[in-house]
Each structure stands twice: as structure tokens, then as C-alpha cells.
Amino acid sequence: MARGVHIKDHWSEQRLFDQRAIVAGAIIILFTLGLLGRLFLLQVIRHDYYADLSQGNRVRTEPIPAARGLILDRQGEVVAGNQPAYQLELVPEEVPNLKAALDGLVQLDLIRAEDVDELKKTIRSRRAFDSVPVRLRMSDEDVGKFAVRRFEFQGVDIRTRQTRSYPNGDMGVHALGYVGAISEADLSHIDRAAYSGTFLIGKQGVESAYETKLHGVNGSRELLVNAQGRSVDKQGAFIPTLNTHAPTAGDDIVLAMDLKVQRAAEDALAGRRGAVVAIDPNNGDVIAMTSRPGFDPNMFGRGITRAEYGALKDSIDTPLLDRAMRGVYPPGSTVKPVIALAGLAYHLVDPDQTRFCAGQFHLPGSAHLYREGKGGHHGWMNLVEAIAKSCDVYFYSLADTIGVDRIAAFMSPFGFGRTTGLDISGELKGLLPTREWKASYFKRPADKMWFPGETVNFGIGQGYLNVTPLQMAHYVSVLASRGKVWKPRLVTGFRDALSGRLEPLAPVREPDVTLATPEEWSRIYAGMVGAVTHGTAAGAVGKNAAYPIAGKTGTAQVFSVGQNEKYNEKTVSERLRDHSWFIAFAPADQPRIALAVIVENGGWGASAAAPIARKVLDAYLLGDDGKLKPSGAIGRSILPTTKPVEPPQAPVPGQKRADTGPIDSAGGVKSPP
Amino acid sequence: MIYEEVTTGSRTRRTLTGAARVLFALKLDGPLIIGLALVAVYGLIILYSASGQSAPTIYRTLGRLALGTIAMLVLAQVNPNFLRRTSPWLYAIGVFLLFIVYGMGHIGKGAQRWLDLGIIRFQPSELMKLAVPMTVAWFLHDRALPPRWPTLLLLTAMILLPVGLVAIQPDLGTAALIAIAGALVIVMAGLSVRIMGGLMAVGVAGAWFGWNFMHDYQRKRVLTFLDPQTDPLGAGYHIIQSQIAIGSGGVFGKGWMNGSQAQLELLPERSTDFIFAVVGEEFGLLGQGLLLLLYLFVVSRALYLSTQTQDTFARLVAGSLALTFFVYVFINAGMVSGLLPVVGVPLPLVSYGGTSVVTLLAGFGILMALYSHRKLVSS
Structure with missing residues (x-):
């Protein structure tokens, strides 16, 4: 450059560069030490904290519902019992689009269009990782219908669950009460954690009054899961101890009823x-x-239709009374x-x-x-x-x-x-x-x-x-x-x-x-x-x-x-x-x-x-x-x-x-x- | 038979001497090559685990390493004077390509970064990572140092043009790296400490100003960096999961392929930007410390080589390349361990994917060319 006072001095430039290189080297070492300090903080000082989080990350607890207590008459005859049935369940956090999933199920005729709003309300009120039943007591035909289209419904699956059965139909129904799907209103007065894994709750009569006795204590099982929440068998040599707590079945109830x-x-x-x-x-x-x-209380256990309920409610003979x-x-x-x-x-x-x-x-x-x-x-x-x-x-x-x-x-x-x-x-x-x-x-x-x-x-x-x-x-x-x-x-x-x-x-x-x-x-x-x-x-x-x-x-x-x-x-x-x-x-x-x-x-x-x-x-x-x-x-x-x-x-x-x-x-x- | 041992010993010495001769002939630096090779091998080992034992991933990475090695070997042979003279042309071509990307760029990952050349997809911003520091060094080569104000202003404009074009793609991480590569040349050229302090003050003001021009996702990254827990399942998820991975690894790690965070896919981007967390989870503090030491060795060797070059252009380019390499490492490791906000900067030579491996090795090729083509007489 044609600037008199400012001429190129190679020696001083080399010296300047060397100085800067030394300073840069020092800074690099300093920064590396900073990184190592950060890693030391994470891996040594806070190791236990993160190890716990990591354990929680890969182990998911799945509830095992307790068998509901039976209701017996005074001679010991079963008035309300349990029976396995297929039901359709949905895990909210695994469903990419809730509306689309429900609409799809309506198209398959598995749920009714008029129930969708109520279902959405129920689903929103449950915890995102809780399985919510959307259809109870499926017939073999329904199970088949869903099974072939299953891949379209991420987060929705068929599960076998115990449901309530009343072998004598409507006998003593008002006194016995019945069980139905847990509603939003029910959630306000129960301990959600204790009901995780439970799908039916006593609605009236003995079923409701003695709910705590009948319900029992749900157990739990720990599962190894990946980020999608899917259960995996094992990963690497590190298999954490997976605990299982057996459920305690609810007490049977003996009625005075003969x-x-x-x-x-x-x-x-x-x-x-x-x-x-x-x-x-x-x-x-x-x-x-x-x-x-x-x-018939069995109607509520399998999911009563709006029409059925309407007929009961509006009947001039008031059967619900x-x-x-x-x-x-x-x-x-x-x-x-x-x-x-x-x-x-x-x-x-x-x-x-x-x-x-x-x-x-x-x-x-x-x-x-x-x-x-x-x-x-x-x-x-x-x-x-x-x-x-x-x-x-x-x-x-x-x-x-x-x-x-x-x-x-x-x-x-x-x-x-x-x-x-x-x-x-x-x-x-x-x-x-x-x-x-x-x-x-x-x-x-x-x-x-x-x-x-x-x-x-x-x-x-x-x-x-x-x-x-x-x-x-x-x-x-x-x-x-x-x-x-x-x-x-x-x-x-x-x-x-x-x-x-x-x-x-x-x-x-x-x-x-x-x-x-x-x-x-x-x-x-x-x-x-x-x-x-x-x-x-x-x-x-x-x-x-x-x-x-x-x-x-x-x-x-x-x-x-x-x-x-x-x-x-x-x-x-x-x-x-x-x-x-x-x-x-x-x-x-x-x-x-x-x-x-x-x-x-x-x-x-x-x-x-x-x-x-x-x-x-x-x-x-x-x-x-x-x-x-x-x-x-x-x-x-x-x-x-x-x-x-x-x-x-x-x-x-x-x-x-x-x-x-x-x-x-x-x-x-x-x-x- | 009796002389066997002696013969063997002397053969070893002969072999080493022979290797040195070969390296010298190829214009390569032995220690730097060994350092880079160790990092690459370490990278392949961890990548195999992080990718979920995916052989294709390893093959593709080996392919890219081979391509990068070829680029390095070729560039090492090039005369520094030729490199210096072509720098402004590279810069011009790069800027031109960035304009094309801006105009009609192929859409990839929601951002316009790629230029589809039919056979390969090319990122002009990768080219600029080398072209910008080289051009700045070229500009300073004939001028008296430390640079003066008019020069500085001109250089700032020269750097900001491609940086701006990359930033609007938008690829904030790469833009920052290009700016840093260019700025480091000026710093090494002797930018006065006073100006650096002043610029830092301006930077703070600029950060505030830039905040208002950021995309939502960029702002979110900054916010999430400040407090990851505000969005544990959204933007904060990356940082939380990577800290869990690193922290749960402890001093010795959970063992190779035994990191639950990585293997159960709880850690996002586990084989790309967040692979450093997998190192931490599976090999612990010792594993991460070892990798950082390898990087430190490569950087300090590169920095040493830069001091041994013989003209301004060579010194500045080599110094900038060495320091930029460290910046990569620091930004990535800092981001993964929660010291810095989440920006898309890969861990050099270890993260899977992209053309950055090729660019990096090409850079080292240039660095070696600058070092090994010695003039008979210093200018």
C-alpha cells in the first residue's frame, strides 16, 4: 500500500502472528478445560440425578388392574362377577391425530358418531399415557373388523380386560347398582393414580357405595421401552431390575339379600x-x-348406547327410578x-x-x-x-x-x-x-x-x-x-x-x-x-x-x-x-x-x-x-x-x-x- | 539367524524413515495425519453404536472419509501461490452459487441449502467455509499488518455478504462458522485488542437487534438454551435428553452399545449433531476427555504448522483453519453438554452425514500444502 508510514514488515508480522497463535493456543486449552469442567459437573457431580432420569426414561410402569370383588347373596351365590372381554383402547399420547383416529373408528362402525364428543372429553381428562377405553365388550366380528385395519390406527389397540357381568340380568339392579366407564365426573373424586389401569367404576347402589372395597389395589409392572413408548425386550448388557407389584384383588361383598x-x-x-x-x-x-x-346392568358394562339410555330415561315406566x-x-x-x-x-x-x-x-x-x-x-x-x-x-x-x-x-x-x-x-x-x-x-x-x-x-x-x-x-x-x-x-x-x-x-x-x-x-x-x-x-x-x-x-x-x-x-x-x-x-x-x-x-x-x-x-x-x-x-x-x-x-x-x-x-x- | 534381531530393529527404523520420506514426498504432515486418523477411527467406533449398529451408515461414512482424504491429498499438492491467486475466484463463484440457491434453491429440510447438480447435491455454504478465510487472507497478503480501518470495513463487507446469504437460507450455524472463519483471519492478522473489545460491545447490541430479526424456531432455540425445562417435549427435549445421556454415563460410561438413551432412541439426532452425548453416555468422562484431547492435539499441531509457514497468506489461512476446527468442536461439545444454544454444528469427523467431512479434510489438505511447499528463501 502506498502509505508511507505503514509499510509491510515481515518480521514483525511473523512475530505478531506467533504471539497471537500462542494466545489462541492458551485460549483453546482454557476452553477445553471449561468443557471438561462442564462434563465433570454432569458426569460426576450430578451423575446420580441424571442416572435416575435415564432409568425413568427407559423404564415405564404399566398398571395391572386388580380383579374387582364379587358380590354374593347371603348363600354365597354370585350376583355380580367378572368375565374377560375384548375392548378397544387408545393411548392419547401415541395417537398422532385424535380426531382422525376417532373418525376412522366411526367409519368402521366401532364407535358411534354421536359419542365422539363425549369420548374426546373423556380422553382429554385422562393422563396422556393412560390407556382409555373407547369401545367396551367387542364382539368377535368387531375384533376382526378392527384387526385388519389396525395399522391405520397408531395408538389404538385391542386389549383383553375383565368386565363386570351380572348373571341374573336386571335382578335387584337398583340395590346392586352397576359399573360403567369412568367418566369425567368420577375422576373428580377418585385418586387417579390408584385408578390407573382401571376402566370401570361402580355407578350406583352397592357397586358405588362399596367401590373402595370392591376395587382392590392395582399392581404394576415395569417395562423397558424405547422413545416411542414401545416395549422392547432388552438392550445391550445393561438390563435394569424390573419390578412387578402384584395387584390385590378387591374384597368380595356378601349381601343380606336372599x-x-x-x-x-x-x-x-x-x-x-x-x-x-x-x-x-x-x-x-x-x-x-x-x-x-x-x-339390565350389563348394558352399562359393555357401553350403553345413547338410544338405549334415552329409551330407559324417557320411558313412562321410569325403569331407572x-x-x-x-x-x-x-x-x-x-x-x-x-x-x-x-x-x-x-x-x-x-x-x-x-x-x-x-x-x-x-x-x-x-x-x-x-x-x-x-x-x-x-x-x-x-x-x-x-x-x-x-x-x-x-x-x-x-x-x-x-x-x-x-x-x-x-x-x-x-x-x-x-x-x-x-x-x-x-x-x-x-x-x-x-x-x-x-x-x-x-x-x-x-x-x-x-x-x-x-x-x-x-x-x-x-x-x-x-x-x-x-x-x-x-x-x-x-x-x-x-x-x-x-x-x-x-x-x-x-x-x-x-x-x-x-x-x-x-x-x-x-x-x-x-x-x-x-x-x-x-x-x-x-x-x-x-x-x-x-x-x-x-x-x-x-x-x-x-x-x-x-x-x-x-x-x-x-x-x-x-x-x-x-x-x-x-x-x-x-x-x-x-x-x-x-x-x-x-x-x-x-x-x-x-x-x-x-x-x-x-x-x-x-x-x-x-x-x-x-x-x-x-x-x-x-x-x-x-x-x-x-x-x-x-x-x-x-x-x-x-x-x-x-x-x-x-x-x-x-x-x-x-x-x-x-x-x-x-x-x-x-x-x- | 543370530543377527535376526538387529536386522529387525534396523528394518523398523528404515520403515519409519521410509514412511517419513513418503509423507514428505506427498507434502503431508505425519503427526497431523495420525491425529486426524485417530479421531476418524474413534468416530467410526462411536458411530457404529450411535447409528444402532447400522453397517450402511458406516460404509457411507467410510466413503465420505475416502472422498475427503482424496481431496486432502490432492489439495496438499497444490502450490500455495496458486491457492492464493484462485481465492478471490472461489469467493466469487461461491457468492454466485449462494445467489442461485437463494433464487431457486432446492428445498431440503425446510431450508434452502442445496444446489442440485444432477449427480450430487452441493452446498455452496460448505465451499464458503474455505473460500471466505482464504479470500480475506489473500486481501491482507500484500497489505501491511495490522490492518487499518478502511481495510477492516472492506473485509467486514466481504465476510458479511456470504454470511448474510447463508443466514437467510436459513442456516444460522453455518453462517456463524463462516463469519468466525473470516473473523479469525483478521484476528490473527493482528486486529488491535481495543477494536476487538469495541466489537464485542457492538456484538452485544447486535444480539439484541438480531433477536428481532430471528425466525421463531431460532428464537425458541435461544430461549430453550436459557431454560430447557420450559419446553421439555419440544425444543428443550434435545438438550434435556443429551444432558441425561452424558450425566448418566458417569466417569466410565455404560459401555459400548449399552447407552440406553442412545440405543432406545430417547436421544434425538444421536448419530449426527448429538453424537458427542453418545460418547459421554457409553464411554463416560474418560471417553469424552480422550476425544477432546485428540482434538486438542490436532488443533495445536495445526496451529504449530501455521506458525511454520512462510508468508502472510499461508499463516493467516492455516491459523484460521486450525482455530475454526476448534470452534467446531467447542460449539458442538458446548451445545450437547448444555453450555451453548442448540445450533446445527456437527462434531468434526465424528458426526454422521453431510459434506462437512470432505470440507474439513480439504481444509487440512490446504493447511498441509501451505506448510510443506517451502520456499528456498524466505520472502
């Missing part, structure tokens, strides 16, 4: 709408509990025994004194007539006969004498107006009306007043009083055991699936209902036995019974009859007919079973419900020879008996509260006109 009795109840109810609940008054065991019509504990009806005349007991307890009635039944009753100062339900008149009646013949007029006047609040206070310990404490959820309370209830329930001031006429109706189980069949059976059970209150229960114990060891649950006793003298109970029994031998139910129940039965008919109005009309069963359309009730316990002298039967729109109590009750009683009490079984053979269970859990002693209603309750009208027993 399948023979249950079957008898359902056969007797076949084709009708209604419910039967039978309880052992000595421990609260629910011998039979049915609501008809029912539905558990009438036994969620159906509420006025009890009708079945309430009379407890009203009579209240009269005795409050000393407001002399059982031997007779009253005259002229077929109608009116309150003083009122023109309103309260008629005898079946028409006609009974003439002179004492307490026992009034129960046996179900004399409405007698109870109109008795109820009016006792007063609503005292009746309610007396009835409450029998389980009216509150849940009985059955060991599955969903029970309704019904309604036990009081003045206070009416004042708070109604909005209009005019409606808040309790009218004396409402008390009169209360006496024959009409009006606001509402009960469930379960409550009625419970009430009969308390009646039959002379005041012992047992919590009704479907489940009486568990069986360890591995060892077969039985673990009975102690029955739970609640505070007794006590009366002044045992005599008072006997009066009521006499009335109820009378109803069966020569009273309202004589023809329908009492004929040729091998054991004494105490019973009471009831008729719950659906359709109110005008003042001067007469209810005529034939002219009223089927759905508007009265509900038919029957309650009973037997043998009357040493009760072993207490039951309540309701037949919706069955008409008069004795005609529809009473024969059903007899069949149920026979099924439980009679041997194959048609004779009453010896005491020890009735209701035998595979479980050993246990000492009951005694109740905390609580104040006893009846005597103590006799003076405190308000009185509707002038006390004392009305003298016959």
Missing part, C-alpha cells in the same frame, strides 16, 4: 310398577329389595298401626272402648264429610278391630284427638320423615308433616296454617305424609321387633378374595322405641293379625298360611274423589288408579321378616300388593316341603353372626313428650254418638 326371596318378589311384581322391601327385624338385614321395572328408596307415596292405611300406637302411648285411647262407625266423619262446626274409603260402615269398633277392618272413621277421630305434632313426634323414631341409614346412597326422606313444617314450607300466609282437617287425613295416611317403601319396611321392622331399631343394611360382610376369610359386619342398632307396657304392642299385633285372618287382607294373604301373619293393607290416593262421588276402580284410567300397599311381618308370634309392598296403580291394597307379600314371605319362611322351616334354617347366611353395635341411649319419645305437644282439639276420647 336371591330366592328376591327372585320371588320380582317374579310376583313382573309386569307391574312397584317395589318390595323385606327386612329382617332382628338385625336390619335387607332380605330383598326390588323396584320394577328394572334394566329406584322406587324402593326413591319412590315417595302416601302410605294410606298402612300408617294406622303406628297411629294406634301413638294413641296408646299418649294415653288418649282406651283400646277396649268402642266407637261407632257410620261410614262418615265430620269435624265439629264443619260440614265437610270424611268418608269411609271403601264406602259402607263398620258399626261399633274397638282399636283391634279398627286396625283389622281398617276403619277410616275410627282413625279420623283418633288422629284428630292426638293432634298432628304429637303424631309426628311419635312416628319419627320409626323412620318416617328421615332416611333410614341404608348403606347405599340415594335414599329419599319422604315427608313427615308438622305445623312448623307447613308454616315454613308454604309461601302464602293463607297456606301456612295447619287445618284440623289435615290432621284427620293424616290419620289414614293421606295428605302431606309421604314415605318410601324402604321406610315402610323399616317401620314394620321396628313394629315387629317391639321397638328395636336396626339400621337397614344390604351388605353384611366381606370375603377376602385370596384367603376366603369371611369378615362379618356387625349390625348397627339405634335407640329403641319404648312404650309403657309390652301389652300395647300386642294390641297392635292383634289388629294386624286380625287383618290377615278375618280383616281386609283375609282373602288375599291369610288363606292356608303355614305360619301366622301380621299385616295391614293400604291404599294411596293418586286421584282425589269429589265430595259426593264414589271412587270406582273401573272408571278411572290405569295411571290414575290408587297405589296398592301392603305391609306385613311373619311369623307374627316370632317375627323373622318384615316387609312393605307397593304396586303403583294397583288399586285397593289387598287386591294387588297383598298376594305379592305372601309369595315373598313364603319364599323366605317355607322349606321345599311347603312347611315352616325350623327357626335356625330361616335366612341362613354364609357369614358367622356377630355381636351388634349397641346404640347410644337417646331420649324416648312417646311418654316423655306426651304432655309437651300441642293438642289440636279437646283432649280425651270421643264418646260414640
Whole structure:
């Protein structure tokens, strides 16, 4: 360059270059040391941390679902079991395009187009590496259909899984409940980790209430996987120890239910709408509990279709409704025994004194007539006969004498107006009306007043009083055991699936209902036995019974009859007919079973419900020879008996509260006109 | 028979002397050749494991090594003066080809980098890795050193033109390497420390400015480098998995072909950009240390040779090639071990694929030519 001061000096340039080369060499060594330092940090200082991560990277834990516990009846017969089935499962993180995969399955007719949205929701709510079932219980044809197209569906595969099977179909379905695919709602109240690998969950009844017992503990197995999550056999000489934790099968559940009795109840109810609940008054065991019509729980296990579910849901016969504990009806005349007991307890009635039944009753100062339900008149009646013949007029006047609040206070310990404490959820309370209830329930001031006429109706189980069949059976059970209150229960114990060891649950006793003298109970029994031998139910129940039965008919109005009309069963359309009730316990002298039967729109109590009750009683009490079984053979269970859990002693209603309750009208027993 | 041992001993000496003579005749440097060969053999061993025991991969790599060796042998014979004179032409052709790639480049891997010549696909950016430092050295050869401002500005433009063309392909890694190769020539030519400091300050400002012009995936790489855990299954996956591979290897490694990260394909790009992690997983700290020492040996030998050359062009080109080689190693090892952001720079002579092996060996061929064609009298 032509720049005077700046000429090329080869020696100094060489020296400059050599200096820079030395500096560069030094920097290179420094940088290499830096790299080695970094590697030292990773490989020596943090080695354990990364070794753990690497182990987690290549070992995947796969859940082994535990076998769900069986459900057995009291004799050990299987009511709900397990059975292997093919199902289609999808692992979200392995599916490249979820929408395309689901659409493809719809095209193969393996899932329904209308279910896709719901499925997507479920899939999104599960963890990405969890297998989600998209189609349960595939037929052989479906399996074949999918198998040939399998390569198109990455992340979707057929698996063999245990599914739930109910060999008796719809028998006892409401009490048993059913299992179905785990929904988004279920996920909110279960431990997801514990349910990893589980596909079905109890949805109702025993299946749901005892879910934790039935579910068991899932096991796990460690697998060597590659980056795609595919299982590989081995890689190189480094085989990590792969742990396997065996699952613990869920406990089997032993029901109080006696399948023979249950079957008898359902056969007797076949084709009708209604419910039967039978309880052992000595421990609260629910011998039979049915609501008809029912539905097949197997449908839910295999994945119910929208159409099927819609048909069940919208059916006019409401098969999904558990009438036994969620159906509420006025009890009708079945309430009379407890009203009579209240009269005795409050000393407001002399059982031997007779009253005259002229077929109608009116309150003083009122023109309103309260008629005898079946028409006609009974003439002179004492307490026992009034129960046996179900004399409405007698109870109109008795109820009016006792007063609503005292009746309610007396009835409450029998389980009216509150849940009985059955060991599955969903029970309704019904309604036990009081003045206070009416004042708070109604909005209009005019409606808040309790009218004396409402008390009169209360006496024959009409009006606001509402009960469930379960409550009625419970009430009969308390009646039959002379005041012992047992919590009704479907489940009486568990069986360890591995060892077969039985673990009975102690029955739970609640505070007794006590009366002044045992005599008072006997009066009521006499009335109820009378109803069966020569009273309202004589023809329908009492004929040729091998054991004494105490019973009471009831008729719950659906359709109110005008003042001067007469209810005529034939002219009223089927759905508007009265509900038919029957309650009973037997043998009357040493009760072993207490039951309540309701037949919706069955008409008069004795005609529809009473024969059903007899069949149920026979099924439980009679041997194959048609004779009453010896005491020890009735209701035998595979479980050993246990000492009951005694109740905390609580104040006893009846005597103590006799003076405190308000009185509707002038006390004392009305003298016959 | 009695003289056998003596004869053998002298034969050994004769053989060594003979080898030296052959190398001298071929214009090659013995230590450098041995260093490169050791790295290549080490590379083949680890590649066999990293590729999942794929023989075709090894054959293709051997083919490329052979091609590179031929390029090295041929270039070593070329007279440095001829190299110097052709440098600007190489540069011109390279820039022209980059323009063509920019205009109608073949689409490969979502980026336009290739030029399809029918028989082979050619990356003009590879050519620029050699052409840029050579041209800068050519420009400085006749000028007094250290370079002055006008020269510096001109050289900056000369470097940035191809760098820009490569960067918009977009191939940020290669662009950076070309820029570094060119810049190293200027640094070795005696760029004042003050200017270097100033440039560093400008660089920081430029980084901020460049951030705004980066593609999303490039930004993501930078962000992921700063905190890999932010995107463990996306861009951060590479870094996390490679650190797990290296860290779990420990001091002695899991053994050849026993690296679970590599063998179970948990480590992405295991035989290409992230092969250094496989070295770490299977051969541990010792294996990686050994490889780094081999590289250090090659670089320092190359740097030593550059000081032994006899003119400015030779010194600058040789120095730049030696240092660029180290930059490759440092960027790749730094990236794989989580010191530097993820940029697509292969581990020289070890990573599988691409034409970089050929370019690298060609570079060493040039370096040896510059060293071994000695003038009788120093200029």
C-alpha cells in the first residue's frame, strides 16, 4: 500500500502472528478445560440425578388392574362377577391425530358418531399415557373388523380386560347398582393414580357405595421401552431390575339379600310398577329389595348406547327410578298401626272402648264429610278391630284427638320423615308433616296454617305424609321387633378374595322405641293379625298360611274423589288408579321378616300388593316341603353372626313428650254418638 | 539367524524413515495425519453404536472419509501461490452459487441449502467455509499488518455478504462458522485488542437487534438454551435428553452399545449433531476427555504448522483453519453438554452425514500444502 508510514514488515508480522497463535493456543486449552469442567459437573457431580432420569426414561410402569370383588347373596351365590372381554383402547399420547383416529373408528362402525364428543372429553381428562377405553365388550366380528385395519390406527389397540357381568340380568339392579366407564365426573373424586389401569367404576347402589372395597389395589409392572413408548425386550448388557407389584384383588361383598326371596318378589311384581322391601327385624338385614321395572346392568358394562339410555330415561315406566328408596307415596292405611300406637302411648285411647262407625266423619262446626274409603260402615269398633277392618272413621277421630305434632313426634323414631341409614346412597326422606313444617314450607300466609282437617287425613295416611317403601319396611321392622331399631343394611360382610376369610359386619342398632307396657304392642299385633285372618287382607294373604301373619293393607290416593262421588276402580284410567300397599311381618308370634309392598296403580291394597307379600314371605319362611322351616334354617347366611353395635341411649319419645305437644282439639276420647 | 534381531530393529527404523520420506514426498504432515486418523477411527467406533449398529451408515461414512482424504491429498499438492491467486475466484463463484440457491434453491429440510447438480447435491455454504478465510487472507497478503480501518470495513463487507446469504437460507450455524472463519483471519492478522473489545460491545447490541430479526424456531432455540425445562417435549427435549445421556454415563460410561438413551432412541439426532452425548453416555468422562484431547492435539499441531509457514497468506489461512476446527468442536461439545444454544454444528469427523467431512479434510489438505511447499528463501 502506498502509505508511507505503514509499510509491510515481515518480521514483525511473523512475530505478531506467533504471539497471537500462542494466545489462541492458551485460549483453546482454557476452553477445553471449561468443557471438561462442564462434563465433570454432569458426569460426576450430578451423575446420580441424571442416572435416575435415564432409568425413568427407559423404564415405564404399566398398571395391572386388580380383579374387582364379587358380590354374593347371603348363600354365597354370585350376583355380580367378572368375565374377560375384548375392548378397544387408545393411548392419547401415541395417537398422532385424535380426531382422525376417532373418525376412522366411526367409519368402521366401532364407535358411534354421536359419542365422539363425549369420548374426546373423556380422553382429554385422562393422563396422556393412560390407556382409555373407547369401545367396551367387542364382539368377535368387531375384533376382526378392527384387526385388519389396525395399522391405520397408531395408538389404538385391542386389549383383553375383565368386565363386570351380572348373571341374573336386571335382578335387584337398583340395590346392586352397576359399573360403567369412568367418566369425567368420577375422576373428580377418585385418586387417579390408584385408578390407573382401571376402566370401570361402580355407578350406583352397592357397586358405588362399596367401590373402595370392591376395587382392590392395582399392581404394576415395569417395562423397558424405547422413545416411542414401545416395549422392547432388552438392550445391550445393561438390563435394569424390573419390578412387578402384584395387584390385590378387591374384597368380595356378601349381601343380606336372599336371591330366592328376591327372585320371588320380582317374579310376583313382573309386569307391574312397584317395589318390595323385606327386612329382617332382628338385625336390619335387607332380605330383598326390588323396584320394577328394572334394566339390565350389563348394558352399562359393555357401553350403553345413547338410544338405549334415552329409551330407559324417557320411558313412562321410569325403569331407572329406584322406587324402593326413591319412590315417595302416601302410605294410606298402612300408617294406622303406628297411629294406634301413638294413641296408646299418649294415653288418649282406651283400646277396649268402642266407637261407632257410620261410614262418615265430620269435624265439629264443619260440614265437610270424611268418608269411609271403601264406602259402607263398620258399626261399633274397638282399636283391634279398627286396625283389622281398617276403619277410616275410627282413625279420623283418633288422629284428630292426638293432634298432628304429637303424631309426628311419635312416628319419627320409626323412620318416617328421615332416611333410614341404608348403606347405599340415594335414599329419599319422604315427608313427615308438622305445623312448623307447613308454616315454613308454604309461601302464602293463607297456606301456612295447619287445618284440623289435615290432621284427620293424616290419620289414614293421606295428605302431606309421604314415605318410601324402604321406610315402610323399616317401620314394620321396628313394629315387629317391639321397638328395636336396626339400621337397614344390604351388605353384611366381606370375603377376602385370596384367603376366603369371611369378615362379618356387625349390625348397627339405634335407640329403641319404648312404650309403657309390652301389652300395647300386642294390641297392635292383634289388629294386624286380625287383618290377615278375618280383616281386609283375609282373602288375599291369610288363606292356608303355614305360619301366622301380621299385616295391614293400604291404599294411596293418586286421584282425589269429589265430595259426593264414589271412587270406582273401573272408571278411572290405569295411571290414575290408587297405589296398592301392603305391609306385613311373619311369623307374627316370632317375627323373622318384615316387609312393605307397593304396586303403583294397583288399586285397593289387598287386591294387588297383598298376594305379592305372601309369595315373598313364603319364599323366605317355607322349606321345599311347603312347611315352616325350623327357626335356625330361616335366612341362613354364609357369614358367622356377630355381636351388634349397641346404640347410644337417646331420649324416648312417646311418654316423655306426651304432655309437651300441642293438642289440636279437646283432649280425651270421643264418646260414640 | 543370530543377527535376526538387529536386522529387525534396523528394518523398523528404515520403515519409519521410509514412511517419513513418503509423507514428505506427498507434502503431508505425519503427526497431523495420525491425529486426524485417530479421531476418524474413534468416530467410526462411536458411530457404529450411535447409528444402532447400522453397517450402511458406516460404509457411507467410510466413503465420505475416502472422498475427503482424496481431496486432502490432492489439495496438499497444490502450490500455495496458486491457492492464493484462485481465492478471490472461489469467493466469487461461491457468492454466485449462494445467489442461485437463494433464487431457486432446492428445498431440503425446510431450508434452502442445496444446489442440485444432477449427480450430487452441493452446498455452496460448505465451499464458503474455505473460500471466505482464504479470500480475506489473500486481501491482507500484500497489505501491511495490522490492518487499518478502511481495510477492516472492506473485509467486514466481504465476510458479511456470504454470511448474510447463508443466514437467510436459513442456516444460522453455518453462517456463524463462516463469519468466525473470516473473523479469525483478521484476528490473527493482528486486529488491535481495543477494536476487538469495541466489537464485542457492538456484538452485544447486535444480539439484541438480531433477536428481532430471528425466525421463531431460532428464537425458541435461544430461549430453550436459557431454560430447557420450559419446553421439555419440544425444543428443550434435545438438550434435556443429551444432558441425561452424558450425566448418566458417569466417569466410565455404560459401555459400548449399552447407552440406553442412545440405543432406545430417547436421544434425538444421536448419530449426527448429538453424537458427542453418545460418547459421554457409553464411554463416560474418560471417553469424552480422550476425544477432546485428540482434538486438542490436532488443533495445536495445526496451529504449530501455521506458525511454520512462510508468508502472510499461508499463516493467516492455516491459523484460521486450525482455530475454526476448534470452534467446531467447542460449539458442538458446548451445545450437547448444555453450555451453548442448540445450533446445527456437527462434531468434526465424528458426526454422521453431510459434506462437512470432505470440507474439513480439504481444509487440512490446504493447511498441509501451505506448510510443506517451502520456499528456498524466505520472502
